[in-house]
Amino acid sequence: MINFQYARANDVVDAIRQITGDPNAKFIAGGTNLIDLMKMDVERPTKVVDITRLALKQVENTPSGGLRIGALVRNTDLAYHPLVGERYPVLASAIMAGASQQLRNMASTGGNLLQRTRCPYFYDTAMPCNKREPGSGCFAIEGHNRMHAILGGSDACIATHPSDMCVALAMLDAKVHVSSASNDRVIAFADFHRLPGDTPQRDTNLSAGEIITAVELPPKGFATNYTYLKIRDRLSYAFALVSVAVGLQLDGDTIKEGRFALGGVAHKPWRDSQAEAALRGQPANATTFFRAADVLLHDAKGYAHNTFKIDLARRCIARALTQAARGTPQLQSSKKIA
Numbered sequence: 001m002i003n004f005q006y007a008r009a010n011d012v013v014d015a016i017r018q019i020t021g022d023p024n025a026k027f028i029a030g031g032t033n034l035i036d037l038m039k040m041d042v043e044r045p046t047k048v049v050d051i052t053r054l055a056l057k058q059v060e061n062t063p064s065g066g067l068r069i070g071a072l073v074r075n076t077d078l079a080y081h082p083l084v085g086e087r088y089p090v091l092a093s094a095i096m097a098g099a100s101q102q103l104r105n106m107a108s109t110g111g112n113l114l115q116r117t118r119c120p121y122f123y124d125t126a127m128p129c130n131k132r133e134p135g136s137g138c139f140a141i142e143g144h145n146r147m148h149a150i151l152g153g154s155d156a157c158i159a160t161h162p163s164d165m166c167v168a169l170a171m172l173d174a175k176v177h178v179s180s181a182s183n184d185r186v187i188a189f190a191d192f193h194r195l196p197g198d199t200p201q202r203d204t205n206l207s208a209g210e211i212i213t214a215v216e217l218p219p220k221g222f223a224t225n226y227t228y229l230k231i232r233d234r235l236s237y238a239f240a241l242v243s244v245a246v247g248l249q250l251d252g253d254t255i256k257e258g259r260f261a262l263g264g265v266a267h268k269p270w271r272d273s274q275a276e277a278a279l280r281g282q283p284a285n286a287t288t289f290f291r292a293a294d295v296l297l298h299d300a301k302g303y304a305h306n307t308f309k310i311d312l313a314r315r316c317i318a319r320a321l322t323q324a325a326r327g328t329p330q331l332q333s334s335k336k337i338a
């Protein structure tokens with residue numbers, strides 16, 4: 001039995017006050033990841049600050065024509081929000097590809113960004129894991145690494161980030177709004193999650209004492225030519241082996257702008273500016289798509305059980321770009337229950 005203190009925050013200032021100066025305190029939102037980690041003895045917060053009553057549940061237009069999503073907007077509410085469906089359907093699609101309806105009903109926007117890896121050794125306290133216990137080693141590198149990274153890994157960790165929503169947010173160039181006792185700041189999505197390097201215990205660049213208050217989407221949503229393609233071992237309720245979020249802006253058959261982000265392949269959603277440059281001004285066809293995939297996967301590295309992911313990612317990128325170009329996005333299995 002591990003004791004911890006439970007406290008409820010009234011507002012953002014109160015939440016920050018309750019966590020500041022206590023490195024072992026944690027916020028709790030939907031609890032769908034943190035509670036599991038506590039039950040498995042991976043996370044041992046001495047204090048849990050419940051933020052579910054904070055006024056961070058709005059989805060609002062921004063003056064610049066974008067969308068501001070409060071950190072406590074539930075995944076289901078976000079996926080079914082009319083402004084998201086109309087202007088950012090790739091985000092709705094990515095959310096609906098994740099977890100289960102019950103989990104999406106509980107999970108929050110901020111919590112989704114901060115969910116931890118699904119590497120089995122991270123969850124097994126009997127095994128060495130540099131992310132859970134820095135310096136203990138990485139069992140996955142020589143172990144069962146079928147779900148692990150093919151890009152951006154290090155000798156210390158080859159875990160992947162498990163989120164679907166974050167892959168779409170990366171493609172959309174979202175920003176993360178955070179607050180602390182000393183200031184408010186905005187973090188570009190590309191700078192929010194970290195690569196493991198020699199500090200795999202740090203998943204993000206969020207500092208101690210900071211709370212996520214919102215995620216902001218810029219005006220451009222690629223609502224006509226988009227897709228979120230997720231390949232997994234089961235059709236639902238499974239994490240991605242490889243996923244791809246695509247947004248294209250076309251001029252006839254020519255690509256004016258093309259973006260794509262990958263999930264399931266790295267410690268963070270993976271984008272490559274050179275691969276996207278390989279799309280610009282090119283005809284929207286298979287030759288272009290495979291060329292861009294090859295640029296992105298140039299430095300990909302497989303391990304004993306996941307080398308198949310390199311070719312899988314290549315084909316997923318080409319298929320997702322084809323779906324987006326044709327305006328026939330991947331349908332997700334979960335539909336709204338009226």
Ligand SMILES: Cc1cc2nc3c(=O)[nH]c(=O)nc-3n(C[C@H](O)[C@H](O)[C@H](O)COP(=O)(O)OP(=O)(O)OC[C@H]3O[C@@H](n4cnc5c(N)ncnc54)[C@H](O)[C@@H]3O)c2cc1C
Nearest residue numbers: 029030031032033034098099108110111112114163164212
């Ligand atoms: C069986 C299962 C399957 C799943 N499948 C998928 C999947 O396929 N795809 C997918 O994307 N996700 C999947 N998920 C993950 C799920 O989406 C996340 O657990 C969820 O999004 C986390 O949100 P939460 O609000 O419950 O976070 P919590 O568990 O409450 O918190 C997670 C972390 O975020 C911190 N936190 C929460 N809110 C804030 C904030 N505003 N500011 C600062 N820190 C904060 C907490 O301190 C904690 O460290 C799955 C989960 C489970 C259990």
Ligand code: SF4
Nearest residue numbers: 119129130138157158
């Ligand atoms: S891949 Fe990362 S999370 Fe998994 S065992 Fe290695 S250090 Fe731990």
